[in-house]
Amino acid sequence: MNITILGCHSASPHEHKNPTAQLLDIKGHRLLIDCGEGTQVQLRKAKASFVHIKHIFISHLHGDHFYGLPGLISSFRLLGREAPLHVYGPKGIKDAITLLLKLANSWTNFPLHFHELSSKKSALIFEDEHVQVHTIPLIHRVYTNGFLFVEKAGNRRINKEAIKKYTIDKSQFRLLQLGKDVVDNEGKTILNKLLTLNPHQPKKYAYCSDTAYNPAMIPLIKGVDLLYHESTFLQQHEQLATQTQHSTAQQAAKIARDAEVGKLILGHYSSRYKDLSIFKDEAQQFFPNIVLASDGLQIS
């Protein structure tokens, strides 16, 4: 699982401060999370192939999370995309995009599917053989969801050292990966557990932006490997955070601590702050393992 932070700043875009977007790579799936203005330029900078993005998840319909989507969809069309595109987001997103395409008299030449969300309870919204995506209801000024990405367990892994001791034909490797015992070249059955290792531990990533401090999300994100939690404000502006339904760095850290996550990424910084290192300093009073998001940052 690889995450590229395409933008991690709140509100208006600036030259080196892009609004929210992230690209998540899970076993060859490219999932885009939010799409602020300029996201397509950020994707180009990250040298990410547009055509491999098949699923886009929009948390809420504030401009800094969404106003890059009409342009990205137009660019998909200009690039001759044929693969279907699935967009998950709050009710209303279909009307907005459809109206803009209609006014431009340029409907897409690829299937464009909208999955509109309106439930205030966590729901499984996408699943295939590699990944599950669940919503995480958040508290903000408009209807907002975070997203929980859960990798599925992979195959058993061939133990390269162990297998040297036997005469196993390569045609049998697929059976080994699927957990089956196999027969060696002398006709003798070899137990799977002698030849394979457990699958890699599947990873979980929770994305929570934008939200007021919301302990109700803790059971949903308990024990995830990685949590992105917005931290628009520093402690001195806690009241402003409450008022605008955003979080402080310390509130994000408390959620990370109480949900016992592996690592916390902070982001969605207000443009009023010049020195972002204070976000980390303040948050580390409650949770040690913190990464400050920055535009272009890649996390494996």
Place this chain on the structure above:
Amino acid sequence: MNITILGCHSASPHEHKNPTAQLLDIKGHRLLIDCGEGTQVQLRKAKASFVHIKHIFISHLHGDHFYGLPGLISSFRLLGREAPLHVYGPKGIKDAITLLLKLANSWTNFPLHFHELSSKKSALIFEDEHVQVHTIPLIHRVYTNGFLFVEKAGNRRINKEAIKKYTIDKSQFRLLQLGKDVVDNEGKTILNKLLTLNPHQPKKYAYCSDTAYNPAMIPLIKGVDLLYHESTFLQQHEQLATQTQHSTAQQAAKIARDAEVGKLILGHYSSRYKDLSIFKDEAQQFFPNIVLASDGLQIS
């Protein structure tokens, strides 16, 4: 009259290729022409004060001329704007912006006036003491207007050398600027023409993008000082220009020649071309005085 090219590339935005937007400064008026994705970042780079933009003119509702507008309007709100904003553009623009603001649950806290255009004939759409703005009907895949900006004649100018010969009190300078005769300190009437120079010649700027080759615009832009005419394609792709209702550099130059304009700016380049100097070379076969638009270019 000063023009800042904020973006001059067609279709999808790239890192150093911004879609169309221009900032026009006429006697303290700041007029924004088109607003592709990323325009607000380009305005910041140009160090242009957002709050002085009171009039926005949108040629047509293709994304590369319009998808920066919702974000710019949101930023005006975040910056605490109070001054009214007037947006001129094709019918439908009000519905689109209104829907996006409604979905974000964030109506502007300043008066936002839409002036929707649907006439296929040239019309005067804005006038005050300094400037007139007329539409220039263009031929494109959707309803599109260019815009003709006509400065009004200024005041007569005090002749600093001539006035030294008389004893004229400074309180009378305003009368001189308005063309009146004045009385000197000895009670003698002095004719205005002895003390003043003619006003600066008022300038005309015509903006024509996007459009197929369209000689019908020539009477409307006859003799303008400066013409921006799109040139999406080079000569080798003339057929593609016809098909997509765009122009080649040579077609733009023919319009400039036949309209007897002072200077031609080329722009709206297709991203397929690496060497933009060929646009100038091809166009100069028909019209000599050519400037290639580039993002950030300022023209006085």
